[in-house]
Amino acid sequence: MKVLVTGGAGYIGSHVVRQLGQAGHDIVVFDNLSTGYRWAVTCGELVVGDLADETAIAELFSQHRFDAVLHFAANIVVPESVENPLKYYSNNTRNTLNLLKVIQQHQVPYMVFSSTAAVYGMPEETVLTEDLPLAPINPYGASKMMSERMIMDLAAASSLNYVILRYFNVAGANPDGLLGQATPEATHLIKVACECVTGKRDGMSVFGTDYDTRDGTCIRDYIHVEDLAKAHVMALDYMADGGESRVLNCGYGRGFTVREVIDVVKRKSGNDFPVQETRRRAGDPAALMADNSRIKKVLGWQPDYDDLDTIVGTALAWEKIWQGKQG
């Protein structure tokens, strides 16, 4: 298939691009390089541009006849979305609208959209099914929820088919050391802990130790980026085989506490960095895990990297390579 990958130079997009290339797809990456990198685009053609620029996307779609659009380009930092909500409604929601306009105009048949567990907000359940009511508690989650809705509404009114993937906590890196998370101001737990190992940071904080969990710290469902990438390739195959539009959680269905994650990073690296226990971070639910029965059933997806040691091991290996690359 001829596929457009927005945000394909970023962390998750770049892993998906590589797998799409291996599967034989013809790829065009559209990325403004705000948080992505040229070197991360290992297959296909890179077009540097911004989804806010409607002329640029009109031109892109006039030059290529896409069978599918995979839409990753977005801002993803929850605290930033609270401070600067309109950045999120512009870059996430409005830019998705811009993209949907050309998708409609050119009758692109398939779309895969990067959504997030943040659309669920602070549910009472800890294992989440896709049918829960959506109640995001920050502008990031709301910007993605609105994008989901626009995609669903357009699909109802046209021949567009979609798979919306709701990611839980994505981590890890390509096991060959080719790709990984290179975000400059990372806030994600595993990335932050790995930066302590390489000396980029002097230490880190645990945000809250009084949650109602097995050790008092928050539980999250960490999914390896290669397993997540595989779900995207399978979603395309599923739609090409005539599968109907679906919303699917992407997670392993089990979780680890913040303390457990930090312990694994310390053990795997043999490095003991300072960890300070501080108060809760606003908006953190105690425990979030995916009910992943639907993605397994609908796509036939099965994880290959469901092991915290492997996730942390690949993240650590990448962090060392990345720090080396930067000198």
Ligand code: UFG
């Ligand atoms: N944490 C720390 N110290 C840190 C960083 C994180 O204690 O330095 C804790 C957080 O408080 C939280 C857990 O580690 O309890 C995970 O935090 P992350 O920032 O890594 O991830 P979040 O769970 O907050 O959010 C991520 C994505 C969201 C997505 C969500 C779904 O950023 O987009 O997972 O579960 F919605």
